[in-house]
Amino acid sequence: MRTAVVVGAGMAGLATAGALARTGWRVTLLERAERIAAPPTAVVLWPNGRRALESLDPDGAWSASTSPLPDGGVRRPDGQWLVPPRSRAGATGPAPAVAHLEDLYDALVADLGDTEIRTGFEVTTVRTGRRERPAVGDGRTLIEADLVVAADGIDSRVRAALAPEAVAVGSGFAAWQAVIPGYRVPRLSDGQALGGETLGAGYRFIAIPLGAHAAGKGGIYWVATAAGAARPEPAATQLALLQRWFSGWHEPVGELLSLTRPEELVPQGVRELRPLPRTYTFPSGPGGVVLVGDAAHAMPHHLGQGACLAFEDAATLRSLLADATPGDALTRAIEGYTRLRQPRTATVVRQNRRMSAVVQARGRLALRARDAALNHMRPRLLGRTLDPVSDWSPPD
Ligand SMILES: Cc1cc2nc3c(=O)[nH]c(=O)nc-3n(C[C@H](O)[C@H](O)[C@H](O)COP(=O)(O)OP(=O)(O)OC[C@H]3O[C@@H](n4cnc5c(N)ncnc54)[C@H](O)[C@@H]3O)c2cc1C
Known part of the structure; x- marks a missing residue:
């Protein structure tokens, strides 16, 4: 064999x-x-x-x-659409x-x-x-x-x-990921998308709702990217840093960050x-x-x-x-x-x-x-x- x-x-x-x-x-x-x-x-x-x-x-x-x-579309930090959500029809x-x-x-x-x-x-x-x-x-x-x-x-x-x-070698970026379990996912007012991508100058935030069957009963996955090296600080400090960098971004970016617990954060330097x-x-x-x-x-x-x-x-x-x-x-x-x-x-x-x-x-x-x-x-x-x-x- x-x-x-x-x-x-x-x-x-x-x-x-x-x-x-x-x-x-x-x-x-x-x-x-x-x-x-x-x-x-x-x-x-x-x-x-x-x-x-x-x-x-x-x-x-x-x-x-x-x-x-x-498809949650792509927005600027102020919430303006760069690319609105599209249907997959066709x-x-x-x-x-x-x-x-x-x-x-x-x-x-x-x-x-x-x-x-x-x-x-x-x-x-x-x-x-x-x-x-x-x-x-x-x-x-x-x-x-x-x-x-x-x-x-x-x-x-x-x-x-x-x-x-x-x-x-390092790619010049750091990334942070987390999954917030379903029971802690925020309820948003009508018309506000929970998922989608937002691009700032040197920063990117993506939020993706997970299916109801997913581990942790649904929930929401987010990934933040920033230009620069991996951070040496403890997770709680890095989370506070992310909240500062992404403050003023449209909802639900700040809300998702504040709902994330330090032990849920997966930080890493991006390499290639x-x-x-x-x-x-x-x-x-x-x-x-x-x-x-x-x-x-x-x-x-x-x-x-x-x-x-x-x-x-x-x-x-x-x-x-x-x-x-x-x-x-x-x-x-x-x-x-x-x-x-x-x-x-x-x-x-x-x-x-x-x-x-x-x-x-x-x-x-x-x-x-x-x-x-x-x-x-x-x-x-x-x-x-x-x-x-x-x-x-x-x-x-
Ligand atoms: C922030 C971020 C977001 C991403 N998002 C996506 C995405 O949405 N879609 C996508 O397609 N990709 C995505 N990726 C990329 C994806 O995560 C990786 O490409 C993928 O995990 C690589 O899988 P792998 O099995 O090759 O390596 P790894 O996941 O690194 O697995 C390697 C395994 O080998 C074991 N191992 C290592 N050395 C040894 C050894 N000497 N002996 C025995 N075992 C060993 C390790 O313990 C580990 O289990 C993302 C990556 C990042 C950083």
Whole structure:
């Protein structure tokens, strides 16, 4: 039986392990944490991410974990519309959706099939060679397989060993996320939208209502972004800082911040890989190592595409590996993976850089140019036109 070791049980690792286990691979999933646990945040699944998940498992538990993403439009801090909410009438393809990460992780774990899960296993070494099967180890145990999938995130140990040219660097932004559980979500006066996106000079705030079934019984997810580095202060101080930065912004921004508890805040410096790895494939004996998810192409969250791309990676691998047996066929299949994924990730990175300029815009002229650009970009994000980011389908 073909064997695979997947390193890392984030969204990339869970989706890939499940996909391989359901298509005749014996899979071992290694996670350094003592248990598989989602961060207490949420994720937007754009049409490409949904198509990838559908191709991985059309009847998978993941679909019940999502709810439709309401389009709340884009506003200025004073509440003026930059782009009013639009209906999706006439749009084609799957609609964007949102999921609480705890629900999505639970669903991906439920879809792992016969995967052997080993938690508390931190991969510190990786072995490749012309004649030997690839292997990973934690300094005590070495695990060999036909295929090693590195899904160990932006600080991937496997990538550091095989593609040291790709380095994680700061993107010049910090982000804060939180989910306010349903029972604490504010009631707003009629006509006031609870969700939507607001762009200030160097600041961005997005609020998204979660479906009633979500962990915490509905609730609202928000993400704030500011230019600058991650803050060193305790969570309560950072929350107070956010309240100061976003004070005077239209409702419900201030209200959501004041309803958030410090222990709900997930702050982080935004980082990316620069440059991207030269290849995502490292042949070894009859198989090899591949990079997926943030280990392969971590980028800032401006387009909300990191997890969607991870699901695309998993769907592409599944399709290429369906009939590949160890030896020439498997080597060719994993080489095909880099050929398909590199141009795709390069496209998304390019679009993401454009969005980064939009988020970073400061000064009168830059803000005017931003507002003009937004009118052009927003309908694409809704999937009405052939947008190069959302317009992706799994290989046959
Ligand atoms: C603010 C923000 C908002 C975002 N919003 C969206 C969005 O709306 N839509 C979207 O698609 N994307 C979004 N993203 C991006 C998305 O969160 C990431 O791309 C995604 O989580 C990456 O998943 P991953 O599995 O590749 O990596 P990770 O989630 O980092 O998982 C890596 C796993 O590997 C384990 N691990 C690490 N090292 C080792 C080791 N040596 N041995 C064993 N295990 C190891 C870790 O413990 C972890 O479990 C957002 C990101 C941010 C920062």
